[in-house]
Amino acid sequence: xxxxxxxxxxxxxxxxxxxxxxxxxxxxxxxxxxxxxxxxxxxxxxxxxxxxxxxxxxxxxxxxxxxxxxxxxxxxxxxxxxxxxxxxxxxxxxxxxxxxxxxxxxxxxxxxxxxxxxxxxxxxxxxxxxxxxxxxxxxxxxxxxxxxxxxxxxxxxxxxxxxxxxxxxxxxxxxxxxxxxxxxxxxxxxxxxxxxxxxxxxxxxxxxxxxxxxxxxxxxxxxxxxxxxxxxxxxxxxxxxxxxxxxxxxxxxxxxxxxxxxxxxxxxxxxxxxxxxxxxxxxxxxxxxxxxx
Numbered sequence: 001x002x003x004x005x006x007x008x009x010x011x012x013x014x015x016x017x018x019x020x021x022x023x024x025x026x027x028x029x030x031x032x033x034x035x036x037x038x039x040x041x042x043x044x045x046x047x048x049x050x051x052x053x054x055x056x057x058x059x060x061x062x063x064x065x066x067x068x069x070x071x072x073x074x075x076x077x078x079x080x081x082x083x084x085x086x087x088x089x090x091x092x093x094x095x096x097x098x099x100x101x102x103x104x105x106x107x108x109x110x111x112x113x114x115x116x117x118x119x120x121x122x123x124x125x126x127x128x129x130x131x132x133x134x135x136x137x138x139x140x141x142x143x144x145x146x147x148x149x150x151x152x153x154x155x156x157x158x159x160x161x162x163x164x165x166x167x168x169x170x171x172x173x174x175x176x177x178x179x180x181x182x183x184x185x186x187x188x189x190x191x192x193x194x195x196x197x198x199x200x201x202x203x204x205x206x207x208x209x210x211x212x213x214x215x216x217x218x219x220x221x222x223x224x225x226x227x228x229x230x231x232x233x234x235x236x237x238x239x240x241x242x243x244x245x246x247x248x249x250x251x252x253x254x255x256x257x258x259x260x261x262x263x264x265x266x267x268x269x270x271x272x273x274x275x276x277x278x279x280x281x282x283x284x285x286x287x288x289x290x291x292x293x
Contacts, residue, residue, distance in 0.1 A: 009022060010022065012066060012067070012068045012069055012099060013068065013069075013098065013099035013100055013277075014100065015100065015272075015277065015286060016100055016286045016287060016290040017286070017289075017290065021277045023065075023066025023067070023068070023278075024066065024275060025065075025066070026065065026066075034061070034064050034065050035065070037061050037064070037127075038058075038061040038062065038064075038065060040061075041054070041057045041058045041060075041061040042058060042061075044057065044058070045057075045058045045074075050081060052078060052081070052082045052085045052087070052088065055074055055075065055077070055078035055081075055082075055088065056075075056078070056087050056088060056091060057127070058074050059071040059072075059074040059075045059078070059091055059092075059095075060091065060127045061127070062074060063091075063095055063098075064127060064128060066278070068095050068098050068099050068278070069099065071091075071092075071095050072092055072095050072096065072099070075088050075091055075092035075095070076092065079092070084115060086112045086115040086116055086139070086143075087139065089108040089109065089111045089112040089115070090108075090109065090112045090139065090142060090143050090146070092108050093105045093106075093107075093108030093109035093112060093143075093146055093147070093150070094142075094146050096108060096150075097146060097149060097150050097153065097280075097283065098278050098283075100283065102150050102153050102154045103154070105146070105147075105150040106147065106150045106151060106154070109143055109146050109147035109150060110147060112143045112147075113143050113144065113147060113163075113166070116139065116140050116143060121138045121139060121140040121141070121170050121173070122138060122139050123135050123136075123137070123138050123139075123173075124137050124138060124139050124142060130212045130213035131212070132212050134212060136174050136176040136177060136212055136213055136214075137176070137177055137180075138170060138173055138177065140167075140170040141167055141170045141171045141173065141177045141180075141181065143167075144163050144164065144166050144167025144170065144171075144181070145164075145167050145171075145180060145181055145184070147163045147167075148160045148161075148163035148164040148167060148181075148184055148185075148188070149184060149280060151163060152184065152187075152188060152191075152284070153283060153284060153287045154287075155287070155291055157188050157191045157192050158192065160184075160188045161185070161188050161189065161192060164181060164184055164185040164188055165185070167181045167185075168181050168182075168185060174210065175209040175210040175211055175218075176210075176211055176212055176213055176214045177214075178204065178209075179205065179209070179211065179214050179217040179218045179221055180214050180217050182201050182202070182204075182205065182217070182221055183217040183220055183221055183250065185201050186198050186201045186202065186221065186224055187250070187253055187257075189201065190253075190257040191257065198224075202221060202224055202225045205218075205221045205222065205225055207222060207227060216246045216247055216250075217250075219232075219233045219247070220233060220247065220250035220251070220254075223250070223251070223254060224254065230251045230254060230255070233247055233250070233251055234247040234248055234251045234267075236248075236267075236270060241274035241275045241276045242274075242276045242279065244270060244271055244274050244276070245271050245274055245276035245277075245279035245281045245282040245285075246276075246279060246281050247281070248267050248268070248270060248271040248281055248285065249268070249271060249280075249281030249282070249284045249285050250281065251267055252264045252265075252266075252267035252268045252271065252285060253284075253288075255267065256288070256293060261293060264288075264293060265289070265293060267285075268285040268288055268289050268293070269289070271285040271286075272285050272286050272289065
């Protein structure tokens, strides 16, 4: 496998409505940086193909360039060599979600959760660092976060609830992970009409928190709590595709669980009309529209 970019016309996935999904190639300095990172990861892998670390970073660098199918292939070959390497299942499960293969994602992430059972958690190194350069997420919080997400996207809200409740046990390590897990836990509880429990999820959420990278989740939680308006969280007139995908699902879902299906569908339709199809909010909007909210 060479680190050169693939054709922009090659679909990486198929939407839940059967539409081919093509990655948008990066440009300028971002393109140069990501391709240099991939070249280094490829060289490290070529130097030691038996290294699980090298396989993980090669897969991650491919995915950052939108080459999700290649990343999944790298992880799959890595798992054949390292069948008990939890990180390979965690990252492949994540990318199965990206390409809309939710069942495979659930299987991988469930396997990962079994492999870490009873073991200490650890901070995951960042491949795309925040502005402070301080890694915030952990291996176990990421496993439960993505497992809950895959189950949520399948419409299996009870299974998602169990996963997010487990995830909350390892998400209090910092405010970034707390708000990420709390957001999906809140939305899951609202879908299950367990509104009192959902309200309790919001109790630790304050306007001033130590947020380095998950400001979007924090803003949505403040909206759920009544401290922000939906319009202040998502301005459809000024937001770009990524912002609409990131915030659109939370805002649309807030309207949905509060009984305004028309407004929810309007926002979800706007989300999936954009190009940010790898974003979790985009995938979730797609899944809800497919189910016929």
